[in-house]
Amino acid sequence: MKFQNNISLKKYNTFGIDIIAEKFISVNTLSQLKEIISCHKDIFVLSGGSNVLLTQKIKKPVVHINIKGIELVGNESDNNAVFVKVQAGENWHEFVLWCLEHNYGGIENLSLIPGNVGTSPMQNIGAYGVEIKDVFYQLEALEIASNTIKKFDKANCNFGYRESIFKNIDKNKFIITNVTFKLTKKMHSLNTSYGAIQEELTKNSIKAPSIKDVSNAVIAIRKSKLPDPKEIGNSGSFFKNPVINRAKFNSLKQKYPGIPNYNISEDLVKIPAGWLIEQCGFKGKRFGNAGVHKNQALVLVNHGNATGLEIYELSQNILKAVLEKFDIGLDTEVNIV
Numbered sequence: 001m002k003f004q005n006n007i008s009l010k011k012y013n014t015f016g017i018d019i020i021a022e023k024f025i026s027v028n029t030l031s032q033l034k035e036i037i038s039c040h041k042d043i044f045v046l047s048g049g050s051n052v053l054l055t056q057k058i059k060k061p062v063v064h065i066n067i068k069g070i071e072l073v074g075n076e077s078d079n080n081a082v083f084v085k086v087q088a089g090e091n092w093h094e095f096v097l098w099c100l101e102h103n104y105g106g107i108e109n110l111s112l113i114p115g116n117v118g119t120s121p122m123q124n125i126g127a128y129g130v131e132i133k134d135v136f137y138q139l140e141a142l143e144i145a146s147n148t149i150k151k152f153d154k155a156n157c158n159f160g161y162r163e164s165i166f167k168n169i170d171k172n173k174f175i176i177t178n179v180t181f182k183l184t185k186k187m188h189s190l191n192t193s194y195g196a197i198q199e200e201l202t203k204n205s206i207k208a209p210s211i212k213d214v215s216n217a218v219i220a221i222r223k224s225k226l227p228d229p230k231e232i233g234n235s236g237s238f239f240k241n242p243v244i245n246r247a248k249f250n251s252l253k254q255k256y257p258g259i260p261n262y263n264i265s266e267d268l269v270k271i272p273a274g275w276l277i278e279q280c281g282f283k284g285k286r287f288g289n290a291g292v293h294k295n296q297a298l299v300l301v302n303h304g305n306a307t308g309l310e311i312y313e314l315s316q317n318i319l320k321a322v323l324e325k326f327d328i329g330l331d332t333e334v335n336i337v
Helices: 030-039 092-101 197-203 211-225 246-255 273-279 308-326
Strands: 004-008 020-027 044-046 062-065 070-073 081-087 136-143 148-153 174-184 233-237 243-245 268-270 290-292 299-302
Touching: 020 030, 030 062, 030 136, 030 174, 062 174, 092 211, 197 211, 243 246, 246 268, 273 308, 290 308, 299 308
Parallel strands: 020 062, 044 062
Antiparallel strands: 004 020, 070 081, 081 174, 136 148, 136 174, 233 299, 243 268, 290 299
């Protein structure tokens, strides 16, 4: 297998940043990936490019994971469970649609999230009250140092809020090759209480929703709030929603009575980062070629020719403003390279 030289990564990242990879190769099979790893240990792994902001030329060999395939595996003794093994290069939303076609439930709330299946466990993607960890069974990953496949169950992955072992302790040590999900076949447990899902269902006079109804509601909500990366470059939510202690929240509530919040526990409260950013005056603003989306302040956008550094600078200005106004430090969801 041969690398291509000086390839633009513009079409390989949802921000649409035109950054050059000195060496680039796309792998379609596990054997091809192992062949590459046998010769190159220090690489830059690129999947769907939906959770990355590229700010500089990539000098490491870039390996694009394009391994495809979906199959049923596992234990048939549970009449309501189905185990679906999905290769890392499958598009996430297309996999959700595949599940809906087969009436497999559990990930309908995660509809229209950009990116590929292989990166979904890395940050424990979540939306509308559901996270990957809720349907995760196991994954296989190639350990770069040994060039061998290792298996990880839920406990091994150490899932947290937009976190996993692959984002901290084992960062850059493994390449996820496939993920197996445990979904439901008939007695689906629907989650319609989060966000505006129930409101959307009611608007459409749906009283007994199916998993497809829930998915359609989520898609409608996301389309009304979030920009399509095919139309304007973005990486979805750029920042995590911060979690603060209740004492701090109570203090903020006195100053901002309308502050939205979600109870995490007796002592912890989650605050929407988009609301904090909007209060700082960034929503809908454009700064050169970079900007903040008009409908959702959590989303930074590329208006056409922004560099990664321009978007990064905007993100830093937002972090500074939120910290100064609310004394809350935001963390980024997006990996900055």
